[in-house]
Amino acid sequence: xxxxxxxxxxxxxxxxxxxxxxxxxxxxxxxxxxxxxxxxxxxxxxxxxxxxxxxxxxxxxxxxxxxxxxxxxxxxxxxxxxxxxxxxxxxxxxxxxxxxxxxxxxxxxxxxxxxxxxxxxxxxxxxxxxxxxxxxxxxxxxxxxxxxxxxxxxxxxxxxxxxxxxxxxxxxxxxxxxxxxxxxxxxxxxxxxxxxxxxxxxxxxxxxxxxxxxxxxxxxxxxxxxxxxxxxxxxxxxxxxxxxxxxxxxxxxxxxxxxxxxxxxxxxxxxxxxxxxxxxxxxxxxxxxxxxxxxxxxxxxxxxxxxxxxxxxxxxxxxxxxxxxxxxxxxxxxxxxxxxxxxxxxxxxxxxxxxxxxxxxxxxxxxxxxxxxxxxxxxxxxxxxxxxxx
Amino acid sequence: xxxxxxxxxxxxxxxxxxxxxxxxxxxxxxxxxxxxxxxxxxxxxxxxxxxxxxxxxxxxxxxxxxxxxxxxxxxxxxxxxxxxxxxxxxxxxxxxxxxxxxxxxxxxxxxxxxxxxxxxxxxxxxxxxxxxxxxxxxxxxxxxxxxxxxxxxxxxxxxxxxxxxxxxxxxxxxxxxxxxxxxxxxxxxxxxxxxxxxxxxxxxxxxxxxxxxxxxxxxxxxxxxxxxxxxxxxxxxxxxxxxxxxxxxxxxxxxxxxxxxxxxxxxxxxxxxxxxxxxxxxxxxxxxxxxxxxxxxxxxxxxxxxxxxxxxxxxxxxxxxxxxxxxxxxxxxxxxxxxxxxxxxxxxxxxxxxxxxxxxxxxxxxxxxxxxxxxxxxxxxxxxxxxxxx
Numbered sequence: 092x093x094x095x096x097x098x099x100x101x102x103x104x105x106x107x108x109x110x111x112x113x114x115x116x117x118x119x120x121x122x123x124x125x126x127x128x129x130x131x132x133x134x135x136x137x138x139x140x141x142x143x144x145x146x147x148x149x150x151x152x153x154x155x156x157x158x159x160x161x162x163x164x165x166x167x168x169x170x171x172x173x174x175x176x177x178x179x180x181x182x183x184x185x186x187x188x189x190x191x192x193x194x195x196x197x198x199x200x201x202x203x204x205x206x207x208x209x210x211x212x213x214x215x216x217x218x219x220x221x222x223x224x225x226x227x228x229x230x231x232x233x234x235x236x237x238x239x240x241x242x243x244x245x246x247x248x249x250x251x252x253x254x255x256x257x258x259x260x261x262x263x264x265x266x267x268x269x270x271x272x273x274x275x276x277x278x279x280x281x282x283x284x285x286x287x288x289x290x291x292x293x294x295x296x297x298x299x300x301x302x303x304x305x306x307x308x309x310x311x312x313x314x315x316x317x318x319x320x321x322x323x324x325x326x327x328x329x330x331x332x333x334x335x336x337x338x339x340x341x342x343x344x345x346x347x348x349x350x351x352x353x354x355x356x357x358x359x360x361x362x363x364x365x366x367x368x369x370x371x372x373x374x375x376x377x378x379x380x381x382x383x384x385x386x387x388x389x390x391x392x393x394x395x396x397x398x399x400x401x402x403x404x405x406x407x408x409x410x411x412x413x414x415x416x417x418x419x420x421x422x423x424x425x426x427x428x429x430x431x432x433x434x435x436x437x438x439x440x441x442x443x444x445x446x447x448x449x450x451x452x453x454x455x456x457x458x459x460x461x462x463x464x465x466x467x468x469x470x471x472x473x474x475x476x477x478x479x480x481x
Numbered sequence: 482x483x484x485x486x487x488x489x490x491x492x493x494x495x496x497x498x499x500x501x502x503x504x505x506x507x508x509x510x511x512x513x514x515x516x517x518x519x520x521x522x523x524x525x526x527x528x529x530x531x532x533x534x535x536x537x538x539x540x541x542x543x544x545x546x547x548x549x550x551x552x553x554x555x556x557x558x559x560x561x562x563x564x565x566x567x568x569x570x571x572x573x574x575x576x577x578x579x580x581x582x583x584x585x586x587x588x589x590x591x592x593x594x595x596x597x598x599x600x601x602x603x604x605x606x607x608x609x610x611x612x613x614x615x616x617x618x619x620x621x622x623x624x625x626x627x628x629x630x631x632x633x634x635x636x637x638x639x640x641x642x643x644x645x646x647x648x649x650x651x652x653x654x655x656x657x658x659x660x661x662x663x664x665x666x667x668x669x670x671x672x673x674x675x676x677x678x679x680x681x682x683x684x685x686x687x688x689x690x691x692x693x694x695x696x697x698x699x700x701x702x703x704x705x706x707x708x709x710x711x712x713x714x715x716x717x718x719x720x721x722x723x724x725x726x727x728x729x730x731x732x733x734x735x736x737x738x739x740x741x742x743x744x745x746x747x748x749x750x751x752x753x754x755x756x757x758x759x760x761x762x763x764x765x766x767x768x769x770x771x772x773x774x775x776x777x778x779x780x781x782x783x784x785x786x787x788x789x790x791x792x793x794x795x796x797x798x799x800x801x802x803x804x805x806x807x808x809x810x811x812x813x814x815x816x817x818x819x820x821x822x823x824x825x826x827x828x829x830x831x832x833x834x835x836x837x838x839x840x841x842x843x844x845x846x847x848x849x850x851x852x853x854x855x856x857x858x859x860x861x862x863x864x865x866x867x868x869x870x871x
Contacts, residue, residue: 092495092496092660092722092723092726092727092730093496094495094496094497094498094499095493095495095496096492096493096494096495097492097493097495098492098493099489099490100489100490102486102487102488103485103486103487103488103742104486105482105484105485105486105487105742105743106482106483106484106485107484108484109484270482303723305706305707305710305727306703306704306707306727306730306731309699309702309703309704309706309707310700310703312699312703313696313699313700313702313703314696314699316695316699317695317696317699320695332482333482333693336482336743337482337695337696340482340696340742340743341696344739349734349739352493352495352730353495353726353730
């Protein structure tokens with residue numbers, strides 16, 4: 092076990108009917124709320140009305156900032172920061188999935204930055220976040236775990252760079268999760284969510300500094316089994332409460348620091364490469380990960396066949412005794428499972444031309460540099476991308 | 482999944498060398514510290530010196546309150562409250578195991594109570610804790626998880642009542658855990674710790690309101706396997722860092738709200754009955770639990786044989802296909818494992834006379850009443866105790 096600090100103070104309010112508590116939670120931090128949301132789906136499925144009713148009952152004054160799209164962009168977040176300044180906002184309320192929550196976090200930190208230029212410097216790690224407005228979330232897509240972690244991801248359109256910030260100041264103070272909210276999530280996005288949750292865990296499972304991690308491995312395997320069986324239920328019955336609830340809570344536990352506590356520095360190569368796919372082609376993050384994760388696994392399998400074999404045996408019941416063979420069977424099984432639930436597993440399936448591999452590798456190597464992943468040169472990334480062709 | 486709130490803001494600082502951070506953590510909450518500890522073992526194993534050095538480096542003023550014994554008593558905690566008043570204490574620092582931490586929590590709440598009489602009324606749920614001094618802990622025995630939960634257990638000598646309080650105000654703000662501290666823990670107490678950790682989880686596993694809990698069940702099973710295999714290593718090699726670290730972190734995850742989130746109201750019958758054993762006979766809590774838990778399991782097995790069978794199959798690899806038979810085999814296996822590690826599994830082994838069953842049941846039924854466990858009448862408790870005879 093490596094030394095660690097686990098400090099996760101987000102209050103999770105979980106269950107059917109809990110959105111009615113939004114106003115009460117927000118009110119702990121002030122009276123002027125910036126309500127951040129996406130393209131308006133929350134107006135169709137009734138969540139917007141539930142939230143507004145609760146905010147009004149708590150006598151809060153609300154300014155709205157909508158239009159966040161998936162793979163959110165910095166230029167949009169900067170407009171949110173301006174609005175937050177002009178409305179003298181006390182607290183930022185995100186109602187949405189990871190993109191909306193990450194935009195809210197960026198706004199919360201940006202309001203306390205010296206200038207708009209500084210905000211991107213948070214993402215390039217040139218400047219450190221030293222303060223932020225409090226953030227509260229109502230989750231409508233469960234995958235990123237942004238609702239219970241200190242991280243946000245944002246794309247700068249100029250240069251198509253998709254980078255990350257992490258600071259305790261932007262960690263949500265409270266997050267409200269009602270599984271019935273997920274009933275209207277499409278089969279595609281239900282599948283992409285499952286891929287994202289699994290990818291968060293497997294990156295830590297394979298890329299860490301701790302050679303002996305029976306506890307963390309078991310936590311990952313238990314969560315992964317639960318997400319897989321629940322997703323299979325959801326694709327048949329989108330309104331299955333327990334299956335939606337299991338995914339909603341597993342998504343959080345998969346990436347709130349629990350499964351990586353004690354693992355030392357963890358790196359995220361499949362995410363690093365995927366960020367370039369979604370920055371350059373605007374594919375859904377989960378769809379990109381079902382391409383890059385198996386590709387990366389094939390690239391890496393020879394370095395630790397025993398660990399890859401463990402995954403295959405624990406998750407897919409593979410009985411092969413040779414580690415390398417079991418490992419490869421496991422990777423194949425995972426890839427097949429991603430296909431079964433409807434997530435693409437090759438660049439080709441996602442409509443990304445093979446000829447673009449050089450350009451993607453160029454873009455990803457910039458992320459690798461910022462994330463301190465020296466082993467991932469443009470050449471290595473290119474090699475992995477060739478394993479993602481299909 | 483039942484509705485739940487998960488709100489666990491304790492900062493965990495984990496690993497070798499981390500005790501040097503004690504002063505820095507304590508200083509966040511004030512300058513006058515009440516240092517609470519037990520019978521002085523921390524002076525023998527060097528932990529006292531490490532803590533004092535760190536407190537001095539942070540320029541903190543320290544008042545000492547020692548002498549906490551296992552199964553801590555209210556009369557002693559009341560003296561600590563007096564001392565905290567007279568020294569005008571800002572923050573309470575517990576250096577010890579569950580008994581010391583629970584005494585520190587009781588003092589922290591008691592300082593803000595109107596009178597000493599009120600303090601016991603917190604435990605009988607007649608009064609509610611409305612404020613407390615901040616608590617910080619340095620853990621020297623890992624079992625109770627008191628270092629990351631809002632609960633404390635205390636015995637009132639008059640009437641031999643062992644009751645519980647729970648309040649967010651007494652939840653530690655920070656807890657420092659260095660696995661090397663456990664190297665000097667005796668084989669007996671290493672075994673009792675394992676029993677306590679497992680019992681915390683199994684009570685929730687069996688006594689909850691949620692019929693379908695694949696995620697929580699897997700978390701429990703993964704933690705339980707880790708605690709069992711690590712304890713076996715520790716009994717052979719008490720200075721095995723990873724085994725001690727796995728137990729230390731598992732103890733927390735076993736009882737910090739994680740494994741019961743979504744399970745609805747959870748009851749603790751084996752703990753309820755054990756409290757009477759330790760209140761009346763001063764047996765170690767873990768030793769008492771290895772007697773009452775298997776007894777309770779035999780009593781309850783017919784009510785949900787499938788769940789008991791699941792435990793037997795997952796933990797002990799039992800292949801029997803009949804649920805009731807597999808369940809009984811599983812209980813036998815658990816009892817045998819408790820014996821193997823050196824924890825008693827019958828009243829007889831603990832030197833408690835069979836003739837006392839009536840008296841124990843009388844005492845336990847008072848706890849059952851306070852804890853709202855109506856089904857556990859004196860007669861039912863007596864029946865369970867007869868199954869604990871050996």
